[in-house]
Amino acid sequence: MVVHGEEESLGAAKGVAAGSTDELTNLGFRLGLMGYPAETTTNGDTIAKTALQYFENHDHSRFVCNFGTTAADNDLLREGVRDNWYKVQPYLIALFTARGIPMLWQGQEFGENYYVPDSGFGRVALLRPVRWDYFYDPVGRSVSALVRTLVALRHRLPQLRQGDHFFHNDRARYQGQGVLVFSRRLGDDETVVALNFGDGDRTVPFTFSRSGKYREELHGHDLSDVVAGQDSWLTVPGNYGRVWTGAG
Secondary structure, three states: OEEEOOOHHHHHHHHHHOOOHHHHHHHHHHHOOOOOOOEEEEOOEEEEOEEEEOOOOOOOOOHHHHHOEOOOOOHHHOEEOHHHHHHHHHHHHHHHHOOOEEOOOOOHHHOOOEOOOOOOHHHOOOOOOOOHHHHHOHHHHHHHHHHHHHHHHHHHOHHHHHOEEEEOOOOOOOHHHOEEEEEEEEOOEEEEEEEEOOOOOEEEEEEOOOOEEEEEOOOOOOEEEEOOOOEEEEEEOOOEEEEEEEOO
């Protein structure tokens, strides 16, 4: 069974985009679907249950609008500044590595940037077709390349689809630095995700549960000679993320 949440992840993500450390902690819990039951019982049958995770849908402005909009004579004609698309990257990485089912809204995968007002007839009376030409410009190519990488990664790693989710909730180490860290585990397979929502690179400590080598899934920044129980130092680029999987 798949259910819609009450947009907790989206609300927390908007708070993070506005600079709230408290909402960064909230987002960490929301990405793990804290408080959502993993199963439900109906007429004596136990059914697995999960939720959709999303940062864009038909009811809201495109997420890039949180980082600035273009000026326009009519408020309805405002649009998100597509040159700020890079700030959306950690949210996309979060979407595909979080617990639940990721949902991409139409054109999100190549950087649509419509603004939608919070109230009034302009929410529904203005036609907002997907602009397919965005797929071919520099922003669209960059966004779609990242999304394709993340889709393939989620398909290849079952722990991202089915595994347990553990949020490393440490404000001093992580959230206070604008960083979010969580782990996905299924059996002996473990993936550690570190997201940096700030503009500058951050280097943070992390204690892995197993020794050995960890493969970095996005750009090959592997970690060698990790020692279980001892801090390793993780460098995460600004407005981006790293995904490490134990290589055995």
